[in-house]
Amino acid sequence: MAVIVQKFGGTSVGSAERILRVAQRVDRTAAAGNMVAVVVSAMGDSTDELISLAHRISSRPPEREMAMLLATGEQVSIALLTMALAKLGREAVSFTGPQAGVLTDGNPLNARIRAFTAERVKAALAAGKVAVVAGFQGADAAGEINTLGRGGSDTTAVALAAALGADVCEIYTDVDGVFTVDPRIVPEARKLAEITYDEMLELASLGAKVLHPRAVECGKEHGVAIHVRSSFHDGPGTIVKEAVKMERGTVISGIACDEDQVKIAVVGVPDRPGIAAGIFTAIGNAGINVDLIVQSIHRNGENDILFTVSRDNLEKALAVLEPVVKEVGAKDLQYRHDVAKISVVGAGMIHGTGVAAGMFAALAAAGINIEIISTSEIKISCLIAADRLHDAARAIHAHFKLGEAVDCP
Amino acid sequence: MAVIVQKFGGTSVGSAERILRVAQRVDRTAAAGNMVAVVVSAMGDSTDELISLAHRISSRPPEREMAMLLATGEQVSIALLTMALAKLGREAVSFTGPQAGVLTDGNPLNARIRAFTAERVKAALAAGKVAVVAGFQGADAAGEINTLGRGGSDTTAVALAAALGADVCEIYTDVDGVFTVDPRIVPEARKLAEITYDEMLELASLGAKVLHPRAVECGKEHGVAIHVRSSFHDGPGTIVKEAVKMERGTVISGIACDEDQVKIAVVGVPDRPGIAAGIFTAIGNAGINVDLIVQSIHRNGENDILFTVSRDNLEKALAVLEPVVKEVGAKDLQYRHDVAKISVVGAGMIHGTGVAAGMFAALAAAGINIEIISTSEIKISCLIAADRLHDAARAIHAHFKLGEAVDCP
Numbered sequence: 001m002a003v004i005v006q007k008f009g010g011t012s013v014g015s016a017e018r019i020l021r022v023a024q025r026v027d028r029t030a031a032a033g034n035m036v037a038v039v040v041s042a043m044g045d046s047t048d049e050l051i052s053l054a055h056r057i058s059s060r061p062p063e064r065e066m067a068m069l070l071a072t073g074e075q076v077s078i079a080l081l082t083m084a085l086a087k088l089g090r091e092a093v094s095f096t097g098p099q100a101g102v103l104t105d106g107n108p109l110n111a112r113i114r115a116f117t118a119e120r121v122k123a124a125l126a127a128g129k130v131a132v133v134a135g136f137q138g139a140d141a142a143g144e145i146n147t148l149g150r151g152g153s154d155t156t157a158v159a160l161a162a163a164l165g166a167d168v169c170e171i172y173t174d175v176d177g178v179f180t181v182d183p184r185i186v187p188e189a190r191k192l193a194e195i196t197y198d199e200m201l202e203l204a205s206l207g208a209k210v211l212h213p214r215a216v217e218c219g220k221e222h223g224v225a226i227h228v229r230s231s232f233h234d235g236p237g238t239i240v241k242e243a244v245k246m247e248r249g250t251v252i253s254g255i256a257c258d259e260d261q262v263k264i265a266v267v268g269v270p271d272r273p274g275i276a277a278g279i280f281t282a283i284g285n286a287g288i289n290v291d292l293i294v295q296s297i298h299r300n301g302e303n304d305i306l307f308t309v310s311r312d313n314l315e316k317a318l319a320v321l322e323p324v325v326k327e328v329g330a331k332d333l334q335y336r337h338d339v340a341k342i343s344v345v346g347a348g349m350i351h352g353t354g355v356a357a358g359m360f361a362a363l364a365a366a367g368i369n370i371e372i373i374s375t376s377e378i379k380i381s382c383l384i385a386a387d388r389l390h391d392a393a394r395a396i397h398a399h400f401k402l403g404e405a406v407d408c409p
Numbered sequence: 410m411a412v413i414v415q416k417f418g419g420t421s422v423g424s425a426e427r428i429l430r431v432a433q434r435v436d437r438t439a440a441a442g443n444m445v446a447v448v449v450s451a452m453g454d455s456t457d458e459l460i461s462l463a464h465r466i467s468s469r470p471p472e473r474e475m476a477m478l479l480a481t482g483e484q485v486s487i488a489l490l491t492m493a494l495a496k497l498g499r500e501a502v503s504f505t506g507p508q509a510g511v512l513t514d515g516n517p518l519n520a521r522i523r524a525f526t527a528e529r530v531k532a533a534l535a536a537g538k539v540a541v542v543a544g545f546q547g548a549d550a551a552g553e554i555n556t557l558g559r560g561g562s563d564t565t566a567v568a569l570a571a572a573l574g575a576d577v578c579e580i581y582t583d584v585d586g587v588f589t590v591d592p593r594i595v596p597e598a599r600k601l602a603e604i605t606y607d608e609m610l611e612l613a614s615l616g617a618k619v620l621h622p623r624a625v626e627c628g629k630e631h632g633v634a635i636h637v638r639s640s641f642h643d644g645p646g647t648i649v650k651e652a653v654k655m656e657r658g659t660v661i662s663g664i665a666c667d668e669d670q671v672k673i674a675v676v677g678v679p680d681r682p683g684i685a686a687g688i689f690t691a692i693g694n695a696g697i698n699v700d701l702i703v704q705s706i707h708r709n710g711e712n713d714i715l716f717t718v719s720r721d722n723l724e725k726a727l728a729v730l731e732p733v734v735k736e737v738g739a740k741d742l743q744y745r746h747d748v749a750k751i752s753v754v755g756a757g758m759i760h761g762t763g764v765a766a767g768m769f770a771a772l773a774a775a776g777i778n779i780e781i782i783s784t785s786e787i788k789i790s791c792l793i794a795a796d797r798l799h800d801a802a803r804a805i806h807a808h809f810k811l812g813e814a815v816d817c818p
Contacts, residue, residue, distance in 0.1 A: 016465035050485070054492055056425035061492040068503050069488035072481035076459070079478035083463055083470040094477050099552060143508060 002167040007039040007157035012231045014044030023084035037131040039157040042073025063108035067147045074134035082132045092130040102138030104146040111146035118163035151212025158215045162222035170227045177237030180402040181255040185393045188403035192238050199253045200240045202345040202379045251348035258341040262314045266305045268331025275328045286320045288313045292372045340389040343381040362399035412575040416448040416566035421640045423453030432493035446540040448566040451482025472517035476556045483543035491541045501539040511547030513555040520555035527572035560621025567624045571631035579636045586646030589811040590664040594802045597812035601647045608662045609649045611754040611788045660757035667750040671723045675714045677740025684737045695729045697722045701781045749798040752790040771808035
């Protein structure tokens with residue numbers, strides 16, 4: 001008898017009819033002899049509706065009260081899904097995050113999970129019931145309700161699977177799994193049967209939105225196999241786990257496209273030690289993640305410092321940078337929206353060679369200029385012109401023959 | 410410094426704008442130097458919307474999950490009201506029923522309050538904050554969420570006032586207070602400055618819908634002064650308390666009109682001991698409250714047993730009665746909708762005399778026939794034709810001069 005955690009997002013439970021469909025899938029899994037715990041998000045747009053209700057009251061609602069408000073969304077979902085299971089004759093019981101034993105760190109709207117005892121969930125499973133747990137929420141040691149922020153429900157599911165020692169954590173989504181590249185951009189994209197946590201982390205961080213990086217990190221930490229699969233059919237998706245088949249024949253797993261980038265340039269920076277540190281300390285203190293960075297050296301003793309941030313951080317970054325730019329005596333602060341980042345990811349790169357050369361050659365053959373390059377052990381990223389992103393993806397995908405099924409059987 | 414509990418119902422918090430108005434009133438009370446705890450219901454129709462959502466999933470949802478679902482309604486209200494108070498610069502903190510320490514008996518949808526520690530509420534008040542508590546809900550000893558059923562938020566407010574040793578529990582409503590009779594029926598109706606718990610219980614049970622009997626009972630038990638007042642203006646309402654001014658000069662406090670009655674007649678019942686017991690045991694076992702009862706004796710050794718139930722219990726009562734009627738050999742089971750109950754209530758009746766005679770005389774002078782009479786120490790009820798109810802109310806109100814202000818200053 002396997003222990004299976006299944007996670008369904010807001011779209012999957014967006015209406016009474018969809019909740020009934022989710023219940024049927026859960027019921028089938030339980031009927032096949034498995035112990036099943038389910039994690040659900042708030043219904044469809046309900047979280048957005050609650051946020052807009054709060055903003056009709058106050059433009060800056062206290063975070064504690066926002067968490068109190070938002071936590072109701074998942075509580076509605078767990079009650080309704082449990083009702084739907086009862087209607088199918090399947091014994092089930094719902095738990096809020098606090099009831100399930102999700103202990104959080106006290107950060108109201110962006111909490112981390114400190115511990116997950118899952119005692120009541122274990123008792124329900126042992127009694128032959130399906131446990132339905134609210135994603136995205138927990139309570140701190142003082143009993144205060146916290147929400148987990150972005151990717152919270154994925155993380156709840158993976159953490160629950162770790163707490164239960166589950167055989168697999170299934171993340172149901174509106175795509176079939178993890179692809180070598182976004183199929184909307186490259187029709188030849190191929191679904192991967194398996195991928196490592198590290199590769200998935202690079203792909204997730206780089207803009208492949210099927211699974212939140214926090215959940216992948218949690219899965220890696222606790223060795224939870226994560227099965228990303230479609231909520232529309234029963235076919236297999238992609239399994240994220242520690243080691244994939246040794247001889248899979250590919251160096252690269254996938255290509256990530258990221259259009260959510262803005263390039264910021266601090267122009268004409270005097271060439272003195274500590275100036276780059278000053279700039280990036282200011283940015284870091286404002287809670288802004290910097291992605292690609294290059295520093296170009298001019299002959300006249302001045303540098304340009306270029307880096308990218310996500311679009312929703314642009315305004316904050318500019319506000320933070322303006323005084324710093326004056327202070328260090330830089331000549332100008334510029335930014336551009338018309339850039340995009342393309343990355344190739346693969347654990348095989350650690351041992352394989354020639355990936356960077358192949359990528360640059362493919363881009364060059366397509367006439368695409370590279371503005372910034374950044375590498376890690378398992379990925380290479382290039383900043384290019386936004387209007388060439390799709391061409392770049394197709395060129396690289398074809399160059400590395402990613403569309404051909406080379407996984408071992 | 411007074412400790413004041415204020416309760417606002419679903420209509421008062423039915424929109425963002427209304428929540429902001431409630432916050433202003435709470436803020437004024439706190440600004441006047443009082444410690445304020447607020448109890449709120451779910452917004453407007455939100456409870457009905459949750460119920461209809463549940464019924465789109467299942468016609469018979471499990472009670473536990475229904476309580477899990479419905480409890481979200483008040484949680485939304487407390488978060489939003491606390492945000493509104495914060496916007497006004499008033500420090501406030503929200504608590505769900507379980508967080509506030511409402512310990513319930515484990516009945517999911519119709520729970521009674523076993524204990525109310527209110528420790529976190531007390532700490533918030535001591536810290537100079539307004540405490541905003543979810544009405545209608547609590548948790549049992551196992552941490553299961555329960556809702557309190559009808560009148561639950563009123564009861565939460567009065568129980569909280571008892572736990573805090575509050576000076577007064579203010580129940581905000583859409584009427585100005587408790588009147589001698591429904592002002593829509595008798596324009597001369599006068600607002601009462603004070604009324605005893607027992608009188609209010611009779612009036613509340615009899616159909617004056619300003620305050621739920623459970624809340625009055627709780628107030629009586631713990632000696633909590635309850636101020637029923639308007640949410641539209643600052644004028645005083647009616648204070649419900651143990652003893653009102655001794656020499657108030659009135660025997661009768663008010664008249665209650667109840668159109669929610671159906672008369673059921675079990676006709677031609679053999680005159681044997683135990684038959685009435687059989688009938689009312691069956692009704693009682695079905696959870697149906699019987700109101701007025703008369704048994705009329707015929708000469709031929711048969712009786713008619715007449716009684717009233719509320720309209721929404723009619724179908725269930727008939728289903729329960731049909732086998733019993735056959736079993737005891739009664740001749741027929743009949744019912745009539747065109748009846749109404751009018752009652753006069755007054756603690757002064759215990760010592761005063763002539764109330765029954767005056768009521769019957771007033772009805773006779775108006776040409777109104779009495780079908781059933783029932784009395785308690787502080788009330789007299791008559792079942793009459795529904796289309797004469799308003800005439801009866803006006804006649805009795807005039808007869809006892811209830812429109813004249815005779816309260817001591």
